[in-house]
Amino acid sequence: MASRAVVPRDHQQPRGEAVAGNGKQKKIVAAERRNRQALGDIGNLVTIGVDGKPQPQISRPITRGFCAQLLAKAKEAENNKKAVRANVDGALLVTNGAAAGKGPEAEKAAQKKVAVKTKPETVIELSSDTEEVKKEKPINTKKTGEGSSRKKVQTMTSILTSRSKAACGLTDKKPKEQIVDIDAADANNELAVVEYVEDIYKFYKLIESESHIHDYMDSQPEMNEKMRSILVDWLIEVHHKFELMPETLYLTINIIDRFLSVKTVPRRELQLVGISAMLIASKYEEIWAPEVNDFVCISDRAYSDQQIRNMEKAILGRLEWTLTVPTPYVFLVRFIKASIPDQEMEHMVYFYAELGLANYATMMYCSSMLAASSVYAARCALNKSPVWDETLKAYTGFSEAQLLDCAKLLASFHSMAAENKLIKAVYRKYSQPHRSGVAFRPPAKVLLATAAS
Known part of the structure; x- marks a missing residue:
């Protein structure tokens, strides 16, 4: 908002010529002058120095909030008689009805009293996870008591850390691993019963x-x-x-x-x-x-x-003629499919499962855990990477930590299979070439090392 130019008291012209000859009229004119000085805008007063010369005025930067206050006061005091002009960019307000004189000096002074438009401050927000710079937001000055909409400023350490990670292509959050739909290929196979297979295995888990x-x-x-x-x-x-x-x-x-x-x-x-x-x-x-x-x-x-x-x-x-029970084979079929195996991988899983059947020590584990542990131990023996992913975790219902004990037991059975006379048939069966000779493969060293420790 621009400050209005006010002509000094000595240069103001009387409103009429007739006021000069009458004493009564002189008093009226003097009273009007005093009234004009009392009702004058604070920002438009010119301070007179000691030597009688006007001191230079200081222009106050106009903010949006202050401009709104001035507008409200002007409308109330002058009863909507003065024209208000709002500038879109800086809310620049200029009022031209204050100057009484129309001389060139008054017009020149009015042109000089223009307030300087201030640029809105901007805040650049940096997330600690990514290097994305959010849109610049102007800070709106609010009234006292309304609170501030400005977010907390990040510390310099967090900003520098986030910039370094973004420059190196690193982020704190790892992308979530996708779960493969293993039944998508069997959508048109009626024997695969894709519509019911999830419910079937949930029932197997329950019983x-x-x-x-x-x-x-x-x-x-x-x-x-x-x-x-x-x-x-x-x-x-x-x-x-x-x-x-x-x-x-x-x-x-x-x-x-x-x-x-x-x-x-x-x-x-x-x-x-x-x-x-x-x-x-x-x-x-x-x-x-x-x-x-x-x-x-x-x-x-x-x-x-x-x-x-x-x-x-x-x-x-x-047994009361109860023969429909979830054996380890029921779960092996599903879990092998979830591991997306090759032929060698499939034979290795069955080798570990039959080693588990022949040894009484695996009796403590339920059928689903024995099947899942066979898959885990086989993947470790064949150095599959990753050993256990989100797809296997989702379809088996077991985490890697839950399977570790049973998998160690199966790996130890594999390490002793060649010398163990109690399981000769299993060893000979999976030593055949049409079963990929998986019995000759070395057992998982990782599982054996942890079992020994």
């Missing part, structure tokens, strides 16, 4: 605790862990000889363990329990199941067909 087998070896007076390992290793060889489905093997081991956990079995009938369990699993899983006579022959006629049938009835009665 696997119901069929989980706890430690039962103390309840078997004529059995020990080595005898069980010999039986399972022999059944793996029989399963391979009969060329049965993988599901049949895992269900067979599950039936044996569940039956032994509820029924005491003498040592001479342990092999009978094994072949009867495989007969039941074959009828459940296979299209063409082996006959009873095949199991009589494979056991070197140690048991008759009637003994096998009687044991079959005893097992089904004890």
